[in-house]
Amino acid sequence: AQSVTQPDIHITVSEGASLELRCNYSYGATPYLFWYVQSPGQGLQLLLKYFSGDTLVQGIKGFEAEFKRSQSSFNLRKPSVHWSDAAEYFCAPWGGYQKVTFGTGTKLQVIP
Amino acid sequence: NAGVTQTPKFRVLKTGQSMTLLCAQDMNHEYMYWYRQDPGMGLRLIHYSVGEGTTAKGEVPDGYNVSRLKKQNFLLGLESAAPSQTSVYFCASSKLQVERGTYEQYFGPGTRLTVT
Numbered sequence: 457a458q459s460v461t462q463p464d465i466h467i468t469v470s471e472g473a474s475l476e477l478r479c480n481y482s483y484g485a486t487p488y489l490f491w492y493v494q495s496p497g498q499g500l501q502l503l504l505k506y507f508s509g510d511t512l513v514q515g516i517k518g519f520e521a522e523f524k525r526s527q528s529s530f531n532l533r534k535p536s537v538h539w540s541d542a543a544e545y546f547c548a549p550w551g552g553y554q555k556v557t558f559g560t561g562t563k564l565q566v567i568p
Numbered sequence: 569n570a571g572v573t574q575t576p577k578f579r580v581l582k583t584g585q586s587m588t589l590l591c592a593q594d595m596n597h598e599y600m601y602w603y604r605q606d607p608g609m610g611l612r613l614i615h616y617s618v619g620e621g622t623t624a625k626g627e628v629p630d631g632y633n634v635s636r637l638k639k640q641n642f643l644l645g646l647e648s649a650a651p652s653q654t655s656v657y658f659c660a661s662s663k664l665q666v667e668r669g670t671y672e673q674y675f676g677p678g679t680r681l682t683v684t
Contacts, residue, residue: 465608490672492675495672497674497678498677498678499572499658499676499677499678500658500673500675500676502613502662502672502673502674505672546610546611556613556673557609558610558611558612559601560608560609561610
């Protein structure tokens with residue numbers, strides 16, 4: 457069965473510190489991979505996506521993610537977190553059939 | 569270009585009442601989706617549509633019906649609301665995937681529904 461896991465429900469980092477949010481998936485073949493961000497009271501916005509090619513992809517707002525086939529992971533990173541990055545982040549693999557599976561999300565809190 | 573819009577933004581229903589949520593997109597997207605978001609559960613797909621006049625069940629379709637009479641609109645109906653349907657509902661749309669790299673979803677701002 458296809459599944460996605462975001463093991464961290466809640467993460468707190470200091471402003472200026474680095475960030476890594478974990479995402480692991482289980483699919484028969486390598487899916488397309490997405491990260492979305494949801495600010496409080498808002499809809500989801502695409503941060504970045506991976507389809508093929510270079511395993512390190514750059515997104516908006518200074519985020520990047522690295523696809524590691526051997527680990528079935530697509531972790532999201534940012535070198536220096538800003539207070540405005542406080543939000544909930546969703547990993548979303550897509551294995552076909554016009555449907556995307558969303559992870560349960562990781563809430564990021566940024567402290568001064 | 570408004571993107572994806574949802575009406576209404578908030579609604580409170582009594583158990584047994586009915587209502588329709590409207591989603592509209594102006595990007596000429598083929599695919600449209602309805603999700604519900606509950607704490608700790610991410611987004612779960614209720615129904616989706618791959619084109620005008622077509623709909624399909626998602627992960628949690630029970631208690632909901634949908635219609636896509638026009639390409640730009642996707643309606644979600646609750647015929648007899650239950651407290652378990654208290655949630656935030658998101659609509660999304662996406663292009664018809666013609667080639668790799670063109671698929672991503674665009675989301676509306678959500679509808680917060682409370683059923684008492």
